[in-house]
Each structure stands twice: as structure tokens, then as C-alpha cells.
Amino acid sequence: MGRLGNMTRMYKGMIALPVLAAVLAGCGDSGSTSNSSQGAASGSASQGNGEKIKLSVWHNYSGDDLRAKTVRGLIEQFRKEHPEVELDSQPIPTDAYRQRIQTVAAARELPDVFMSYSGSFTDEFQKAGLIQPISELLEGNKEWADGFLPGAMDIFTYDGEVYSVPVAMSATSFLFYNKELFEKNGLSVPKTWDELLADVKAFKEKGITPIALGNQAPWVAQSTMFGVMADRLTGTDWFMNAIHGQGASFTDPIFVKALGYFKQLSDAGAFQEGANSLDNTQAEQTFIQGNAAMIMNGSWSISDWAASATQDQMDKVGVAVFPTLPDGKGKANTITGGPGGGFVLNAEAEGRKRELAMELIYKLSSADAQKAVAESNSMVMYNVDIDSSKVTPLFNEAFNLVKTLSFSPVYDLYMSAAGGEAVNNGLQDLMLGGKPETVAAQIQAAQAGTGN
Structure with a gap:
């Protein structure tokens, strides 16, 4: 799941079904939905006996990029606004967050x-009853709710209840390129395979790394490159049918061919x-320092740089964007992504703790928060007017591109954890010499639940 993320990425990991099934087998949603969202948003509930209320928040905004600093700043604002709260905020690096x-x-x-x-990450929490809806927060703040872009909350909605709202747009497969290296070597940005x-051959012959890739955490190649490559070839409908075993399989020749293209590269x-x-950070630095001609990466790189x-x-x-592939059945003008991650509410939170937790979610997702995140050079699924003087030209270029x-x-994000x-x-x-047919069979077995 790329960084949200980091992705999300951001974005980019999933909880295994067996783990969650073992945690709360047969357990339903334990969170009460009787408290008012307006109380959560305004902090109007009484403090009770005056003792500090312990509240915890975990996130992956741990870096030095502007977006991470912005989100941590919003958490600190909440801390100052609520001296009655003992807030435990834990920023955890993206690659360690899943575990x-x-x-x-x-x-x-x-x-x-x-x-x-x-x-899938949120799906499994919801299925296991580990989180509770925040629908009332949206109902009590209609103007805020109406500011989200169409479809922004669909992926967080289960049986008509909303469990989160995105605090980012996940765009995971931009093709960033070094304009100077292309110009000096008389090359054009590739539009076809x-x-x-x-271009790869030409840069390789000149001793320049064609495409920087840091795949130590193995989500990177999948999230930033292979997903969009495969979609160019198979189309999205084939993929959705394959993950559900409905008339398509990851052993189909067209998917084996997609794996073959990646191996060829x-x-x-x-x-x-x-x-x-x-x-991935090392790869980002390799590229930005001029030691690679290209990098496939998400919108988080813009904020990092x-x-x-x-x-x-x-x-x-x-x-x-990534070039077209011969005889591709998918659209040419696409990028992998959609709504990014959001903050969710523990199913066991209740009473005053629940109200404060809802207020914290609002603090981190409000219209003001969305604008602040956008102006930290990070894309959002929210209708905001951005002060162009606060973002880089690269952000403006990428944001305008993604709108097309x-x-x-x-x-x-859609396959099973396995x-x-x-x-x-x-x-x-x-990348180490494996065969596409073998890999395809392993993927199909894992997705179908028949792998070892």
C-alpha cells in the first residue's frame, strides 16, 4: 500500500485476516453511537471528576517532510487546547507501521x-469489529462533509456508515524525470514502451541509472510501478474480477505478460x-541528487523533496505518467491511487474519551486541516483553494496533471493480505531471475487462499 499515505502511503500494508479473526472472533462493534458529533467537535462534554483523560493516537507522519510536520503540529494544537487530556501521540515510520x-x-x-x-487495511479492522463509525461527525458538520471530492468516502463506507475520511489523495505512480539529464543526452520523456x-538503454550506456528504485520494503515496486503497468495491459475490470475469482485468474496469459514486462525492464x-x-528514501535521494534519470514514485515524494x-x-x-504498453486493454491516461488513508476510532472508545477522540479526528481532517496539508505540498481529496505561493511549482504541475x-x-489495497x-x-x-509463470501461480494460490 504505498505511503500515505504513506502511502500511504503511503499507504501500503495490510493486516492478515487470521490475526484479526483470532482477535475478535464473533465480536461486533462495541462503540456506542449515542453521543453527539457536535459535542465531539466542540469539546462541550463535562470533564467529570477533574482527572486527566488518557487519549492515544498513532500515525505514520514521522518524517521531516512538510506534511508530517503539519500533521504533528495539528496534534500539538489539540494537546494545547485540551489541558485536561493526557495525550500519547506516537509517530511511527511508514515501513514499521503495519507491523x-x-x-x-x-x-x-x-x-x-x-x-x-x-x-483492505481498513476493511479488516471493520470486519473484526475493531473500529466504530464516525458518521455522526459528518452529520453534525455538514459544510465540512460537503467539501470532500466525489467518491472520497466511498472506500471508508460500510453498510451506510462512514468509518473515516481521507486526509490525503493517494497518487502512487507518477513518473518523475530529470529534465536536465534528458536534455543533455538528447532524449525525450518516454510515452511508449x-x-x-x-531511454533505459541510452542512459545505461552513459553510466546513468535509468530508474531509481528502493525496493527493500517490497511494496515499493508494486505500488509505484507494477500496478499501473499491469493496469495498462489488463484493464481494471480484469483485475477486479481476478481478485474475486470471477472469470479471471492471475495465471491468465495477460497477467503473466504483465509480469514479463516488469522482468524485461x-x-x-x-x-x-x-x-x-x-x-525508498535512498532511491528518492539518488534521483533528486541527479544520479538517476527517472523514478516512479507517489505524491509523497513531492513533499519529501x-x-x-x-x-x-x-x-x-x-x-x-507511465508509458503505454503494446496491445494494452487498459486506459493510457491513469495513475494508481485514489482516496488516501484516514484516522479511525477504536471500537472500545466510549463516553468522554470517545467525544475527545472524535474531536481529534475532526481536528486532523477538517477543512482547515485539509488546506494546511495541501499547502505542505501534499494532495488531498478535498475542495480547497491553495495559496500557490506556499507550494512548489512541482506540486502545482503534478496536481494539475492528476486532475486530468x-x-x-x-x-x-484491494487484494487479500496474502x-x-x-x-x-x-x-x-x-528482479533476481525468477520466472513470470512461477510468480503468477504463487500470486493466484495466495489470493485464492490455497497457498502454503
């Missing part, structure tokens, strides 16, 4: 409020040596 949440979920010790990625392979030397041993790169480095970056695109699925893991690990195997 931490899985561990506390198994022990039934989830924080009161926590970041949850859209798709053949042009991409030609790897075999052509598109990535730097040891890409599976480097993390805005915080760490020089103006000269930023001026050299252009943004595009349609979204295709990030694989591990299926998504099989894709991630399979791509690493292909």
Missing part, C-alpha cells in the same frame, strides 16, 4: 485513534544494482 498495528491489534491494545490505509526501453538494467536492498531538496534540484524535476487522469487500483504479499515478493523474485 506495530498488527501486533497491538492481536493484543487488543489498539490506540484510541489511529491512521488506517484505505482499502519501446521509447522507455530505448529489470533485465534491461533499468534499476540500480542492489535495488532490493535499498529503501520540498523539505529536503535545493531549489536547483527541484527546478530540474518534471512529472509525467483517472485512477486505477493500487494492488495491495495475495498482496505474494505480488510484492514475486516482483523481488523477478
Whole structure:
């Protein structure tokens, strides 16, 4: 699930069904829905006996980028506004976040409020009864609720109840390129598969890494590159049918062909040596420092670079989409993503703690919060007027580009935990010499629940 994220990414991990099933087998939603959302948003409930109320929030905004600082700043504002609250805020690096949440979920010790990625990640919390709806918060703040872009809350809605709202737009597969390197070498940004392979060959011959990739956490290749590649070839309908076993299978020739394209790119030397041993941040730095011609990455990179790169480095970056593939059945003008992650409410929160937790969710998701996040060079699923002087030209370019695109699925947001893991690990195997047919069979077995 890319960073939200980080993705989300952001975005980018899922809780295994067996873990959650074991945690709350047969347990329903324990959270009361009788409290007023307006009370949550205004903090109007009485403090009771005057003792401090303990409230915990976990999230993956742990970095030095502007978005992370903005979200942490909103949490600190909440802390100052509520001296009656003993707030335990834990920022956890993205790549460790999934495991931490899985561990506390198994022990039934989830924080009161926590970041949850859209798709399968939130699905499993909801199915296991670990979270409760926040619909009343939206009903009590209609103007705020109406500001979300169409479809923003669909992925967080179950049986008519809303469990979260996105605090980011997840756009995971931009093709960033170094304009100076392309110009100096007389090359054009690739729009077709053949042009991409030609560029890879040309840069490789000149000793320049064609595409920076840090796939140590194996979601990266899947979330930032393979998902959009495969969708170009198969189309989205095929993928949705395959994950549900409805007339399509990951062993179908068209998907094996998609895996073959990824292997072909790897075999052509598109990535730097040891890409599976480097993390995504290292790859981002390789690219922004001018040591790679391209990188496939999400919108989070824009925020990362805005915080760490020089103006000269930023001026050299252009943004595009992945090229078309021969005989592709999918749309050409797409990017993987959609609504990013949002904050969810622990099913066990009740009374005054629940009211405060709802107020914290509102604080982190309100119209003001959405604007602040957008002006930290991070895309949101909210209708905001952005002060262009507060964002980088690259952000404006990417945001304007994404408005012209349609979204295709990030694989591990829709597949089962086992299926998504099989894709991630399979791509690493292909980079190490594995066969597309073997990887396809492993993915199908994992998704169908027949793998070992």
C-alpha cells in the first residue's frame, strides 16, 4: 500500500485476516453511537471528576517532510487546547507501521485513534469489529462533509456508515524525470514502451541509472510501478474480477505478460544494482541528487523533496505518467491511487474519551486541516483553494496533471493480505531471475487462499 499515505502511503500494508479473526472472533462493534458529533467537535462534554483523560493516537507522519510536520503540529494544537487530556501521540515510520498495528491489534491494545490505509487495511479492522463509525461527525458538520471530492468516502463506507475520511489523495505512480539529464543526452520523456526501453538503454550506456528504485520494503515496486503497468495491459475490470475469482485468474496469459514486462525492464538494467536492498528514501535521494534519470514514485515524494531538496534540484524535476504498453486493454491516461488513508476510532472508545477522540479526528481532517496539508505540498481529496505561493511549482504541475487522469487500483489495497504479499515478493523474485509463470501461480494460490 504505498505511503500515505504513506502511502500511504503511503499507504501500503495490510493486516492478515487470521490475526484479526483470532482477535475478535464473533465480536461486533462495541462503540456506542449515542453521543453527539457536535459535542465531539466542540469539546462541550463535562470533564467529570477533574482527572486527566488518557487519549492515544498513532500515525505514520514521522518524517521531516512538510506534511508530517503539519500533521504533528495539528496534534500539538489539540494537546494545547485540551489541558485536561493526557495525550500519547506516537509517530511511527511508514515501513514499521503495519507491523506495530498488527501486533497491538492481536493484543487488543489498539490506540484510541489511529491512521488506517484505505482499502483492505481498513476493511479488516471493520470486519473484526475493531473500529466504530464516525458518521455522526459528518452529520453534525455538514459544510465540512460537503467539501470532500466525489467518491472520497466511498472506500471508508460500510453498510451506510462512514468509518473515516481521507486526509490525503493517494497518487502512487507518477513518473518523475530529470529534465536536465534528458536534455543533455538528447532524449525525450518516454510515452511508449519501446521509447522507455530505448531511454533505459541510452542512459545505461552513459553510466546513468535509468530508474531509481528502493525496493527493500517490497511494496515499493508494486505500488509505484507494477500496478499501473499491469493496469495498462489488463484493464481494471480484469483485475477486479481476478481478485474475486470471477472469470479471471492471475495465471491468465495477460497477467503473466504483465509480469514479463516488469522482468524485461529489470533485465534491461533499468534499476540500480542492489535495488532490493535499498529503501525508498535512498532511491528518492539518488534521483533528486541527479544520479538517476527517472523514478516512479507517489505524491509523497513531492513533499519529501520540498523539505529536503535545493531549489536547483527541484527546478530540474518534471512529472509525467507511465508509458503505454503494446496491445494494452487498459486506459493510457491513469495513475494508481485514489482516496488516501484516514484516522479511525477504536471500537472500545466510549463516553468522554470517545467525544475527545472524535474531536481529534475532526481536528486532523477538517477543512482547515485539509488546506494546511495541501499547502505542505501534499494532495488531498478535498475542495480547497491553495495559496500557490506556499507550494512548489512541482506540486502545482503534478496536481494539475492528476486532475486530468483517472485512477486505477493500487494492488495491495484491494487484494487479500496474502495475495498482496505474494505480488510484492514475486516482483523481488523477478528482479533476481525468477520466472513470470512461477510468480503468477504463487500470486493466484495466495489470493485464492490455497497457498502454503
